[in-house]
Amino acid sequence: MPRTLRTVTALSAATLCIAFAAAEARSKSIAHVQEFDGGISGINQVGFQMQDPPLGSTHAPAAKAAPASLAGSTIAALTDGALVIDADSGKLLRADRDGKVVAQLDVGPEASQLVVDRKNDRAFVVDRAHDQVLVVSLADGGVAKLDAIRTAAEPFGVALSPNGATLLVTQVADQRLTAFDTGSGFEKWSLDLGPEPRGVSISPDGDEALVTFLTTGVVARVELGSGSAQPRLSFVSLDPATAPVVGGAVFNDFAQQPSNVAPSNRAVAFNPDRGKSFVRNAFAAGYVGNGIAVVPHQLSTPHLATGDFEAPSGGYGGGNGFTAPVNHRLAFLDTPDVGQDAGSVRTAMAATSLHQPRAMAYDGQTDTLYVAGYGSDDVLAIADVSQSSVHMGWQQSVVDGSGSCAPDGLAVDSDTGNVLVFCSLTRKIVRLKGDADTTTAPAVTHSDELAKSNLSSAELRGKKMFRQGRSPMISSFGAMACASCHAEGRSDGLTWFLQGNILQTPFLAGRLVDTHPFKWDGQDANLNVSLTSTVKRLGGSGITSADADDLQAFLTALPKPRTPTVEDSSAVVRGKQLFESETTGCLNCHDGAMSTDRKRHDLASDLKSVDTPSLIGLAQSAPYYHDGSATSLDSLLRNNGSIHAMGRTSRLEDAQISDLVAYLETL
Numbered sequence: 001m002p003r004t005l006r007t008v009t010a011l012s013a014a015t016l017c018i019a020f021a022a023a024e025a026r027s028k029s030i031a032h033v034q035e036f037d038g039g040i041s042g043i044n045q046v047g048f049q050m051q052d053p054p055l056g057s058t059h060a061p062a063a064k065a066a067p068a069s070l071a072g073s074t075i076a077a078l079t080d081g082a083l084v085i086d087a088d089s090g091k092l093l094r095a096d097r098d099g100k101v102v103a104q105l106d107v108g109p110e111a112s113q114l115v116v117d118r119k120n121d122r123a124f125v126v127d128r129a130h131d132q133v134l135v136v137s138l139a140d141g142g143v144a145k146l147d148a149i150r151t152a153a154e155p156f157g158v159a160l161s162p163n164g165a166t167l168l169v170t171q172v173a174d175q176r177l178t179a180f181d182t183g184s185g186f187e188k189w190s191l192d193l194g195p196e197p198r199g200v201s202i203s204p205d206g207d208e209a210l211v212t213f214l215t216t217g218v219v220a221r222v223e224l225g226s227g228s229a230q231p232r233l234s235f236v237s238l239d240p241a242t243a244p245v246v247g248g249a250v251f252n253d254f255a256q257q258p259s260n261v262a263p264s265n266r267a268v269a270f271n272p273d274r275g276k277s278f279v280r281n282a283f284a285a286g287y288v289g290n291g292i293a294v295v296p297h298q299l300s301t302p303h304l305a306t307g308d309f310e311a312p313s314g315g316y317g318g319g320n321g322f323t324a325p326v327n328h329r330l331a332f333l334d335t336p337d338v339g340q341d342a343g344s345v346r347t348a349m350a351a352t353s354l355h356q357p358r359a360m361a362y363d364g365q366t367d368t369l370y371v372a373g374y375g376s377d378d379v380l381a382i383a384d385v386s387q388s389s390v391h392m393g394w395q396q397s398v399v400d401g402s403g404s405c406a407p408d409g410l411a412v413d414s415d416t417g418n419v420l421v422f423c424s425l426t427r428k429i430v431r432l433k434g435d436a437d438t439t440t441a442p443a444v445t446h447s448d449e450l451a452k453s454n455l456s457s458a459e460l461r462g463k464k465m466f467r468q469g470r471s472p473m474i475s476s477f478g479a480m481a482c483a484s485c486h487a488e489g490r491s492d493g494l495t496w497f498l499q500g501n502i503l504q505t506p507f508l509a510g511r512l513v514d515t516h517p518f519k520w521d522g523q524d525a526n527l528n529v530s531l532t533s534t535v536k537r538l539g540g541s542g543i544t545s546a547d548a549d550d551l552q553a554f555l556t557a558l559p560k561p562r563t564p565t566v567e568d569s570s571a572v573v574r575g576k577q578l579f580e581s582e583t584t585g586c587l588n589c590h591d592g593a594m595s596t597d598r599k600r601h602d603l604a605s606d607l608k609s610v611d612t613p614s615l616i617g618l619a620q621s622a623p624y625y626h627d628g629s630a631t632s633l634d635s636l637l638r639n640n641g642s643i644h645a646m647g648r649t650s651r652l653e654d655a656q657i658s659d660l661v662a663y664l665e666t667l
């Protein structure tokens with residue numbers, strides 16, 4: 001039944017009030033909402049709890065110290081201190097054991113990860129913004145640039161093979177995993193991974209590697225083989241509904257779900273208790289003992305099973321009552337030996353109360369895994385992590401006097417067993433000194449600020465709010481943070497059921513200046529209003545207009561997403577001509593620097609009108625349209641998704657469509 005815009009607004013306002021009041025009533029009856037000790041349904045309240053039988057062995061792993069360089073992080077332990085990259089100040093910082101800076105090097109903002117090659121007293125530092133990996137000498141207690149290895153567009157994750165001969169690097173914009181020879185800097189091989197790859201980790205025997213993704217719900221497994229041979233690539237799905245239970249063990253078969261098919265288009269079984277859930281925001285992967293790997297991630301449930309699907313709902317993914325649409329987990333993977341049946345990777349899941357678990361580090365001496373909550377500012381110790389006796393150790397807050405940290409890197413100092421945490425918001429190193437049994441909470445020491453921030457104080461406050469989990473101010477019971485759906489200011493690639501419509505999460509970075517009005521239906525005239533209304537929809541108790549200004553300052557300063565390397569520049573030129581021609585008529589609505597007329601059009605069947613979106617960052621923002629009904633740019637131009645008559649594309653030939661796509665991917 002078609003509704004007028006007015007009815008929709010009225011309906012949503014009414015349901016909003018109900019959702020809001022209910023959330024408020026509940027938070028009042030719970031003493032310490034932030035600690036989740038009030039029996040709220042659907043939110044993990046325990047630091048760590050296995051949901052499946054553990055995969056680990058009955059005995060402790062052979063205590064072989066695997067090098068930390070098997071997976072990158074923002075921090076690495078050195079024998080005399082630590083090495084850190086701070087994406088905010090753009091510095092590589094070397095600190096002593098007391099956290100005092102002893103040497104530094106400008107590497108430019110947005111450096112993402114580093115690994116230390118202890119044997120050769122050097123480090124590999126990924127410069128995400130300039131498509132290179134810096135080779136940095138650590139000799140004589142300093143940091144000095146030796147060389148740079150060129151990569152494809154937007155390198156992010158890095159890992160060094162156990163023999164130090166090969167460096168693996170993921171590249172976000174070009175969606176690749178590339179192996180470089182550390183001696184010559186030459187490329188050995190390169191693999192197409194699919195959208196949004198992030199971390200990479202090599203197994204201690206050097207036989208395989210795992211790559212994580214922000215938006216596809218899978219982990220890539222790469223059987224490395226030897227020499228320059230192209231390795232074998234397969235995918236393990238972590239999405240719950242696609243993991244059929246076989247003989248008590250969960251087997252994943254990624255064959256049913258190629259990574260290039262957008263999540264909204266996948267056939268996902270419907271779980272009557274949990275709705276449809278999707279794995280998102282996996283940054284790190286790491287091997288622990290006994291051949292087990294761990295991948296911290298988020299479980300998003302955009303359409304809850306509770307409630308009638310047609311009933312208008314106030315909150316994101318909300319149904320009747322409150323069931324958390326976002327939860328956090330750790331996936332345990334038991335991968336078979338290389339060469340054996342690649343499809344049969346066993347998985348077991350654990351729930352965690354860490355919000356946005358991101359960085360991790362493993363101590364092979366004690367078989368303890370440490371994981372940090374980027375949104376909850378705490379670190380969790382998991383004891384006997386590769387054994388059937390796996391259990392929770394301590395969970396420790398790492399905030400300083402300013403009340404935040406945003407840990408994005410962890411390392412174990414193998415000489416002392418201390419855990420080193422890098423706080424990306426305060427730019428401090430936190431040292432955690434616990435006992436080997438992880439039974440007593442560790443002693444916590446904070447360094448001084450290592451470097452000055454490049455961000456304004458408003459941007460910093462906005463950044464802090466954006467990733468803040470467990471804040472009832474932002475969302476119902478603090479279950480969701482902005483970064484839960486817009487990690488790095490991007491999009492989770494999901495469509496959320498909200499206010500009676502199926503709405504896709506839009507990309508934010510690079511798309512928010514001169515693009516008003518906001519929201520798919522253009523209901524919010526400016527960004528400040530849009531942010532305040534978003535928080536209400538999330539069931540938060542509300543932010544002030546000054547808070548919204550801070551969020552706005554942070555969001556509008558985010559750099560535009562990088563575009564993939566152009567393969568055929570003449571196709572791009574032809575595509576641009578087509579885009580600007582009367583033949584297609586695209587410019588009628590997508591004109592100007594932001595490619596939007598900032599007007600609403602009657603193109604959708606379920607929304608009264610749709611605001612013309614900016615086309616910035618299209619190469620990374622699939623699926624498309626307000627409802628995610630076009631899974632690729634090609635299908636958008638050929639089949640129109642659910643949209644009728646957007647521009648004139650029906651008479652375009654195949655070659656013209658591919659030219660147009662080539663051009664759109666450069667925006």
Ligand code: HEC
Nearest residue numbers: 316480481482484485496503504505506518519520521534
């Ligand atoms: C549960 C997932 C989710 C969370 C959490 C979330 N968003 Fe969104 N965001 C969406 C979806 C879906 C839309 C589209 C909604 C619409 O158009 O009505 C959206 C739209 C927006 C828009 C409008 C963009 C445009 O171009 O029109 C902005 C800005 C935004 N979100 C910022 C935020 C901020 C800031 C937070 C935290 C306070 C946040 N979001 C939390 C999913 C989410």
Ligand code: HEC
Nearest residue numbers: 584585586588589601604610611612613624625626646647
């Ligand atoms: C009449 C105005 C109009 C014309 C002409 C037009 N568009 Fe659009 N475009 C829109 C609107 C409105 C939307 C949002 C539709 C929706 O999501 O429901 C949109 C969405 C898109 C999207 C999806 C963006 C995203 O992030 O989901 C792409 C890509 C796009 N248009 C490209 C084109 C191209 C290429 C042409 C020319 C062939 C074109 N448009 C012509 C108004 C227009």
